[in-house]
Amino acid sequence: MKTVSRVINNDPTVKPKNLEKVQQAIAKTGYRRNAFARGLRARQSLMIGLLYEQAEGEYPANILAGALAACRERGYHLMVEVVKGDSMLNSARDFLLQMNFDGVILTPPVCDNPDVIGFLNENDIRYVRISPLNSLPLGHEIGIDDEQAGHALVEHLITLGHRKIAHILGDEGHRATIQRLAGYRRAHDEAGLSFPEGYVVGGGFSSEAGFEGARKLLALDDPPTAIFASNDECAAGVLACAQAYGVRVPDELSVVGFDGSIIADLVHPTLTTMVQPTQAMAAEAVRMIVDARESTERKTLPIEMRVSKSTAACRT
């Protein structure tokens, strides 16, 4: 009785009686459809590929967790692969041609590799780019509004009475770096505030960059009363520097981070930060692949500020 296939695939044209009989037999024998046979014959593989350049760290882990949860709900499976080296494409090609994924999720910086994108377009493989540097005409994209986020953080500091707010930039060339700075600028403009050139210092997304940036800022003749760090790690470096130089946070200096990472709650004082919905982004990517109606979809996910103990009213 090869009606079994129909039952498994929820074919509505099966007599209720037979349906029940088959379902019972399945339950009894513990039968599970072989994914390889199905993947070979059917159009859909029920598999999604997740491409990283680097799998270590909190960000990739959250992407993974979000994607896994979303796959689970839909009966999809997730295969992860690291692509790197001088040619990301060579590294990815094997993976992509061997499995016929229903779609792949590209995390930064893989999502910005033109070779990989071109290959996916040519081979008509569906993909979602997470937090890409630039928007492209084809393919799905998911991100947050970094400009708005930067604006909100600085606005929070202004509301607390701060007038001397500095910014430590993120890694060069990142869209997030440029946009967060733009938000910083707009918040100043809207409040009718200006800031000296020396208040925006180069840095990066690391605690070392934060330490070094804070060192420069605190050594200024007219030091800031608040620092908007590029991200939470950077902010942790700012805290370490403040402590090393005897500057009390938040009494003498307010600090804000970005990302809402675990470390924001582990440092002392705990950081005010902008929570990125990393897991939600990955879940949304899965949804786009599975449900995709259009061939190109862009989505900006909402962010949320988490106010904690590293920011306080300005006392000077």
Add this chain to the structure above:
Amino acid sequence: MKTVSRVINNDPTVKPKNLEKVQQAIAKTGYRRNAFARGLRARQSLMIGLLYEQAEGEYPANILAGALAACRERGYHLMVEVVKGDSMLNSARDFLLQMNFDGVILTPPVCDNPDVIGFLNENDIRYVRISPLNSLPLGHEIGIDDEQAGHALVEHLITLGHRKIAHILGDEGHRATIQRLAGYRRAHDEAGLSFPEGYVVGGGFSSEAGFEGARKLLALDDPPTAIFASNDECAAGVLACAQAYGVRVPDELSVVGFDGSIIADLVHPTLTTMVQPTQAMAAEAVRMIVDARESTERKTLPIEMRVSKSTAACRT
């Protein structure tokens, strides 16, 4: 010419001339073997399953990274799945029966679920348990020697002149918790030192537990000069507590963590810690699955102490 299969599979009985011809054709057309067809027909699937209960966090991310790197070297692919709920087995069964993995990697606490282990044994699926609570007669196991690690950390503190060393325990019921305590005890015994009952406090693997534990310890009539925290997060909580109570680290209090996690370098002062070879453990698990000669293999990986700024010579 169906010699192609032989070429791909490195069959030595192929004429060099034909071999070359086929290889060139492959290079030219960009042909890749279909993984589903292969998986369906062949004994090996070239796929390894990785089972988590939770995918968020640094530990799972490191497991993933280590496993991916090892898979990559061997042409294997990794499929990740979250199993949870009241019955882990129900959650895992689908996954395990649908794909015929060459083996699965079980992370804590999945590796300690008797139902899952029993199922794997029954269905003759190869598996490796990472840092299991207890050793079992069947299956592969990988871990570290927590007793030795705890011993080494406490010995380090004793060498620095500390005589009043406290310990904040990890989560209850964990083998690591029990063994690290045993190491703490042995180091005291060997040095001819004793410690009051109040020096070993309940806690857990969280920064909250560290804060709370430190609060109790610092409030003692005869407070310790050094604290061995259950792990780095716990140690971060200890640092936060010390700072809150105005106890300077390491001048007045030395603190050691465990794990060698990122946060050890983000807190201030940076933590002396015991580096767990998490990625190496996962890589070793892949190796065991792929190369496995025996059906049961146990391996204990070496650990390494990383001395940093949270420990100093005792000044009292």
Add this chain to the structure above:
DNA sequence: CTGAAAGCGCTTACAG
């Protein structure tokens, strides 16, 4: 509404 046949792209014995 259900069954029998063909075929997805490989590998595995078996002939030659």
Add this chain to the structure above:
DNA sequence: CTGAAAGCGCTTACAG
């Protein structure tokens, strides 16, 4: 050393 056939376990049209 190489080719032709069978079959892995499904799904997809096509008959009935």
